[in-house]
Amino acid sequence: MWNNINNKLYKKFECKNFVHAFSFMTAVAIAAEKMNHHPTWTNTYNIVEIWLSTHDEGNVVTAKDEQLAAIIDALFK
Numbered sequence: 644m645w646n647n648i649n650n651k652l653y654k655k656f657e658c659k660n661f662v663h664a665f666s667f668m669t670a671v672a673i674a675a676e677k678m679n680h681h682p683t684w685t686n687t688y689n690i691v692e693i694w695l696s697t698h699d700e701g702n703v704v705t706a707k708d709e710q711l712a713a714i715i716d717a718l719f720k
């Protein structure tokens with residue numbers, strides 16, 4: 644589940660391996676680009692950590708972040 648930490652939605656995804664992590668990130672990147680709303684993230688081998696906030700609104704959580712979070716959850720398989 645996503646946690647609201649310091650005005651960012653945060654979630655840690657544990658993937659099977661690096662290939663799974665990177666294919667998940669690729670799917671997220673395509674979705675993010677389509678909605679012109681982009682994650683802040685890190686990847687270490689099978690772990691993908693994601694933070695979502697809206698820079699244009701002064702780095703707060705907006706409906707766009709909630710929307711992207713739901714899409715990301717749906718893409719995690």
Ligand SMILES: C[C@H](O)[C@H](O)[C@H]1CNC2=NC(N)=NC(=O)C2=N1
Nearest residue numbers: 679680681682696697698699700
């Ligand atoms: C110019 C461009 O449309 C904006 O900077 C977009 C791009 N992607 C973005 N992504 C996020 N997470 N927040 C934004 O406010 C944002 N704004």
